Amino acid sequence: MTVSLPLGVGDELRIPGLPVHVMTYVGPLGPHGEDVLDTPKGEGARLVHLLSVLNRGTVLLGQRGPESCDEQRAVRERAIYVLGTRHNPLGPNCEHIASYVRTGIAESPQLRGAGLLSLIGVGLFALAG
Numbered sequence: 001m002t003v004s005l006p007l008g009v010g011d012e013l014r015i016p017g018l019p020v021h022v023m024t025y026v027g028p029l030g031p032h033g034e035d036v037l038d039t040p041k042g043e044g045a046r047l048v049h050l051l052s053v054l055n056r057g058t059v060l061l062g063q064r065g066p067e068s069c070d071e072q073r074a075v076r077e078r079a080i081y082v083l084g085t086r087h088n089p090l091g092p093n094c095e096h097i098a099s100y101v102r103t104g105i106a107e108s109p110q111l112r113g114a115g116l117l118s119l120i121g122v123g124l125f126a127l128a129g
Contacts, residue, residue: 003059009072010065010102016058022098023053025065026079037079037101039094044084065102075101
């Protein structure tokens, strides 16, 4: 699904690729109205404008954010808390950070899948040897 407006606080934004890049819409939170939490590879989590995200090309809407005001407030508080957290491919990566901001639980299905594929590869290599 492509991004449809209006977005809600906590909505997940995904830029396709290998790996997928995940961000969270947090509503106007930055000093100049920045409204998306982005954690680029090798950099710290920061707030950017949605328009700069949409200008990157295809942006897909992932999971929708919470609907209650209390949960949305928690999303925004967690976004402020993680500002500056550096992206690390093994964790915390953009998926961990976006998941934590959205739900309070840091998860990375991509990393879990990569770990499983690695184990399968090691097993096949051992059988072949």
